[in-house]
Amino acid sequence: MGDETGGATRRQIMVVAAAREIRDGEIVFVGMRLPLLGFALARALHAPRVIGLFENGVIRDAPPTGPLVTMGDPPNIAGALACTTLSDVMAYLQRGRVDVGFLGGAQVDRFGNLNTTWVEEAGRRTRLPGSGGAADIASLARRTVIVMPHERRRFPERVAYLTSPGYGTGRRWREEVGLIGGGPARVITSLGVLGFDRESGEMVLEQVHPGVAPDEVRAHTGWDLRVAPALGTTPEPTAEELAVLRRFDPEGAWTG
């Protein structure tokens, strides 16, 4: 994860790619770490009118000035636009007002379903933290962006436990089960950027990060990963993007 590609670390590339998924004026359900940095980056550069919701009830139009470990840290409250309840921000989500939500997880599968509940390795079940707000964001946001390290055990063909719904078993599944949110739009990994096929709902490799070969991505994926005919390369972070990132993560705690 710390590998350098050109002048930027993989995590820097991931954050910059995440930021580019945010359009100006959008309402974003923000998570901690990389998504929070992506929010800060988007706000500083191309999306000055972005609004960020946090599931603990905080609404901000600008990233906090101090470093955060959790969204409940005092610097995230001071200077917020509004502080309210978890239910209130979830209601905005359920009302369809949230344009994009960021998600991560222990596993993501071929149809963008996420698992953060438990995994089994070498016959031993490991209990993971669970959904938090992820199942809600995955169910209710107009679209989601998943940010994850790209490792084969994290990319199984089918998640062991479906915590947060992607496209289930295919593109029509969400409608069948009654979900109203749009589902995953992008997966940003340490190796590339993936989208979802409009017909099948299956994950497709759309971009590789600089210096990454498509076969490397496929080798780290637990199914026969489709590659887009017009495979691109993730643009390198610009000097401006890197400068802003360093401002928000001066010690590289999250992107080093």
Added chain:
Amino acid sequence: MGDETGGATRRQIMVVAAAREIRDGEIVFVGMRLPLLGFALARALHAPRVIGLFENGVIRDAPPTGPLVTMGDPPNIAGALACTTLSDVMAYLQRGRVDVGFLGGAQVDRFGNLNTTWVEEAGRRTRLPGSGGAADIASLARRTVIVMPHERRRFPERVAYLTSPGYGTGRRWREEVGLIGGGPARVITSLGVLGFDRESGEMVLEQVHPGVAPDEVRAHTGWDLRVAPALGTTPEPTAEELAVLRRFDPEGAWTG
């Protein structure tokens, strides 16, 4: 209504009787006018720990100091314990936390059902204000106290429109329709105080105000009103009660 009986007006007797229905430590859904005065009186005398909820979202542990026309008047907000939403106070009611709610209406019938929606007189329908929060209080409070002038047209055998449920068609009706609140406990009128029969749910005259004969009450009631075997007389307001009342209604606007 302005008739004097002894040293007190009928309305003063009504307010005092309403106040006596409030026990110390109770949570009361307060209305305007006579019930508000009853709340103030109870708080000043025998129920110093009473809490009053107003349906606009105000919670008070003491009556407002200035005169009020509506519960949204600034003196009812300043010095409140809490200001919140209508839904929040209704939720307390629905959760069973409200001990007693005060109600009035254009009509009350034999089973304590209230009508505040429309009446028909001489073939002409008159539209009335509607439920407001009355149907909610009648449905959800642990018990209710109805305060009304005693006139025959206001006491029909059956209300023209059942806005706020009492005992419907009899004592078991509330359970049948799914209501959880306890229903009406008392009706305080300009002529007396009435209760409800435990078996049938029918209104029963329990007390007459000083100087009122039971037949006078029956003559102003639209059905064959039952009279309790141990009919009492409403105690005269004490000097202390009258002194407090004059403090809260110095010009007799509500009790003159």
Added chain:
Amino acid sequence: MDKVVTIEEAIARHVRDGMTIAMGTGLESCIPFAAGHEIVRQGRRDLTLVGPVSDILFDQLIGAGCVARVIAAWVGNVGAGIAYSFRRAVEDGVPRPLAVEDHSNFTLALALEAAARGVPYLPSRTALGSDLVRGHPRLREVTCPFTGARLLAVAALRPDVTVLHVQRCDREGNAHLWGNLGVSLEAARAAGTVILTCEELVDDDVIRSDPNRTLIPGFLVGAVAVVPAGSHPSPTQGYVNRDDRFYDEYHEETRSRDGFLRWLDRLVLGTRDHQEYLARIGEDRIRRLRPREPRPAAPVSYGV
């Protein structure tokens, strides 16, 4: 995005014939009279008005012929009892017939809240057995899937526009409100868009200094108009008290249809805007409604 416009522009842009408009959601306080008068001046028609309390602002719009339907729990004059234009419309179809969807305060709140939460209904235990429920388009008895209990389901009601009068907000519409809240928050969240009229336009920093006071986030808001005393004759806590006399005078003057039309001409159709309306009410009278006794909130720090 700067959303500050005149109230005339706000109404012209956002309120169209046939729309469903929620107003008076604070119950007896913060009623957006100035905005309602502007709707009358601009001659909107076939509106559905939504508010738990259909007070004399609704009565005015009804009498002016703007309204096809009222969805409310209580209709009248909160100061003096009867709303005559409402009665004339319902009982005699003057100036046009008026449909009424009756609610209790709680069922109306739940209908707005369901829409605010993006669910098609919310269950409750209220009004079971009441005649309110009979044949009601938005109320239906259901059975709890867990307990089998009988419940009243209240279907979502989504206004096109909610109009709120608030104490202060910034240019984006992030608003600080205090006092009783009624169903204002649900109505704002349920609506397609929100028009705010405010007593004071303040700097962003004032809003951000106290995020728990921001009960309406700007992303819900389509327009902000600065209209001091825009709730007159209803009160706005800390800015303007209740004009009790006005309610009594309205009661007397609007007993007859002619009296109402004279009233409407004098204070609404015959005034260009809210400033002229206030001038007719009288500067002195408005000044006397300003609070004399300050009641400052105890300090709070969000220090880090």
Added chain:
Amino acid sequence: MDKVVTIEEAIARHVRDGMTIAMGTGLESCIPFAAGHEIVRQGRRDLTLVGPVSDILFDQLIGAGCVARVIAAWVGNVGAGIAYSFRRAVEDGVPRPLAVEDHSNFTLALALEAAARGVPYLPSRTALGSDLVRGHPRLREVTCPFTGARLLAVAALRPDVTVLHVQRCDREGNAHLWGNLGVSLEAARAAGTVILTCEELVDDDVIRSDPNRTLIPGFLVGAVAVVPAGSHPSPTQGYVNRDDRFYDEYHEETRSRDGFLRWLDRLVLGTRDHQEYLARIGEDRIRRLRPREPRPAAPVSYGV
């Protein structure tokens, strides 16, 4: 009624073996650690703990053997990831087996809110198709009686006791809270009773000066204990910042069961009360967590 007692008395009176206790309802802030430690000291058993975030306070109670079940959406160490005592209990039954009722944040909030509102369930559109729903005792798919839409019904969850750490309250428990609110309001309203720990006990007049800040009315509250820094190591806005290092140290020290038991002995079982706990943490360290930069809320008047 004066409800002020010591935290020891509050726990002794209100928390009994086998009860369902909601804590940590502010998510990562205002977690009532002092109250939780007292539950450990008093040796309560067979508790069901409820909180959207089952942070290291829950981990401590689990490791101490107080807990039979956790109802939560997320379990771990909000600073450092893994909650080892939780893992040991779930994976290996050490010190005793632990049942987990999994939720999403929203379904947990809705379960508490249903209880707070006195309805047996609330409908939502979340988590449909998720494995969370399978065989879940409190989640069930239903059909909307109006639209036919598929919805997720969430059954009410009513804690016996909700414990909140708040900024300030009066002797009756009327409490001013600010900052992010999580599910604290729903949890308080849902519960049989509420224990408040507060940073500051204030005069009634402070509370009444700002009724919109009173998010917990005293009639919900059974006991008030004054416990400054009672949320340590979690933050309480304006009073104490987050002790990030503590979370990391806990992570390291509790990797093994023995390490956990040493930790528990040193800071909980081996301290008489929260003051002694804070003394072990170090006065200097606590002092450094006090806010240095004041962020006063803009003035507000409720003037009449």
